[in-house]
Amino acid sequence: MYQYTEFDKQFVRSRASQFRDQLERWQAGKLAEEEFRPLRLQNGWYVQRFAPMLRIAVPYGELNSAQLRVLATIARDYDHKEDNDLSKANPGLSDLKSLPSRCAHFTTRQNVQFNWIPLDKSADVMDLLASVNMHGIQTSGNCIRNTTSDERAGVAIDEVADPRPLAEIIRQWSTLHPEFAFLPRKFKIAITGATDDRAATAWHDVGLHVLKNEAGEIGFRVMVGGGMGRTPVVGTVIREFLPWNQILNYLEAVVRVYNRWGRRDNIYKARIKILVKAEGQRYIDEVEAEYQQILTHDGAPHTISQQELDRVSASFVVPASRVGTLPLSAMPIPTIDPADTNYPRWLARNVAPHKNPALRCVTLSFKRLGYSPGDATGEQLDIAADLADRYSAGEARVTHDQNLVLPWVRADELPALYAEAHAAGLAKANVRLLTDMIVCPGGDFCALANARSLPISEAISQRYQDLDELHDLGEIDVHMSGCINSCGHHHSAHIGILGVDKDGQEWYQVTLGGSDGSDLSGAAGAGKVVGPSFAAAEVPEVIEAVLDTYRSVRQSAGDKAETFIDTLRRVGHDPFKQAANAARTSTGRAAPQAATAA
């Protein structure tokens, strides 16, 4: 993991003290509400339906065990729903008592969120976070957000180069950038160094692929203008190869052109994807011209020196305890009950290969009944910290799919890790299967949402608890968003579910055939809408009908069944649409169709 320097540490502490200053001026009436709002937003403090939501930055998803323990403390000591005024509760939504609290939530952008911390405790929480070099800088607001990456960065077997040192250099460059703090809209960068895209780069404002050219030099393929929301757009490649040391100069050009020409008259058209779409080659030409000016006129001050790359890379060397040949553990290896059919499946699903053949990359599944997808209680965070210390050199990663990964696990310690993770309820063998759904917090928490997500995902998960059936269905991406803002990434799902509001009622639109751009899913693209939206009670029926159709028409090659997405592409959408529509009851039939794209 990146090791914060004294400068880095001081910087985070300064930010916490700046936030306290702003909070106190607001509390004293010296700072107007509308002036405080963007300031708290740029520190991650939203105000949601009942309480503020805090979003904490986790640069490229990496957490150490000390940070996990502080998150556990915050969950236990501050994330209390009873400390908030709940009188605004909408009786149409879930019973307030059933809503989770005292827990952290992992997001699709590798961040961590809390839902119930009162604003008057916010500065105390920022100080606590700063004690382990964490913060909420630029996790909200119209600025450059936290840079995300591959959960297996640095350990993946399909990696061309470790993207983390460059992700860290980009993090530093974008942090409190004076020129780019008030852009037309938010701005998200994702970076991967692997051939299998686990970071959904095409769906970001800027997607970066680290690659090697024919001469063996490291550089980036640069995509600009991807994004979801009401207009899903896949990013456009504007540079096939940019030398690695020019990335900051180039990003400066990309963002400056956007700051000057991005639309500010209409919030729905303010993202860079709209500018890139509208201007096409003119946008690309202007970025190139600006980049050339930065190189020739400004002297390219942000050209990254080899020395700086080496300095940052030195933080990302293999942890000393994981270097070289591994002696067998002194710990007794627990015997796994041979009747435990979950264990071999866990090995197959939740354990990924590693650059070092003696090591494995293990996913702790936070998709299990009784908890919202991606939620972790204080106790579970502490357990995750212990597991990271014992089995993963003290390091964990938040995944795009809302789980935690332990990237440095010794192969001989897998049974011991399994036994502990299983006891904690974090060893469900469902990674990338149906119940490993991406789900946003939805209308239960979010002020923007049109419909709830959590009860729907719970109902679907309930229905598919049988591991045999789940494994028979195979790898499938089910993503769900409570509104068109698409935090649940429904556009990129094989089966997407989108909450829509009609006359004050919750309805759900189903899409089929979307892709996040991974090897499993193929080229990134948005799914197509099945038909008129469905009533909440119909959604699990619809999912079941679609999956039954898949099982009836899929082909097998040897002992390997054709995946859902491959089957859908081969036979087309029609049989799936018909099955979905047949699952309607009268309630859903009359609802008019909502369009996905503007």
Next chain:
Amino acid sequence: MKLIAFAAHTAPAEGQKDAISLANDVDPRTVPLEGVSRIDLNFPKFTDGRAFSQAFLLRRRLGFQGEIRATGDVLIDQLVQMQRSGFDVAVLREGVDASAAQRQFDRYKGFYQGDAVHVVPHFAEPASTLGPDAAAYAGELERQHSA
């Protein structure tokens, strides 16, 4: 950075040559700057950040040496970024309490990226500012390589 109270600020007159005011959708590279000693850049709303890029281009790209003045919806929490983008004078909006302004300038020891005024990014500054961690990890790197 010099702060001016709203009442003490006078906008450049129409046709005035030495001081001009630019709307925030104007490309400063298209404006003749000969004889101009002051340029006012406007923030119609403090959330509209175009003037930051205008100031950067004026100061850094065009080498404008005169005064760059921030007008409009100017808040004290933006003064540091204004200064770093190339502004040297700001007109505080009417009713803004300036008492907390100096604290904003004193808070940070430095910033990561170079800007319009302090061009060199933190990483390109002399190694002595990097702290002990860098040396420790360079040592670790060497150890790994020789292992």
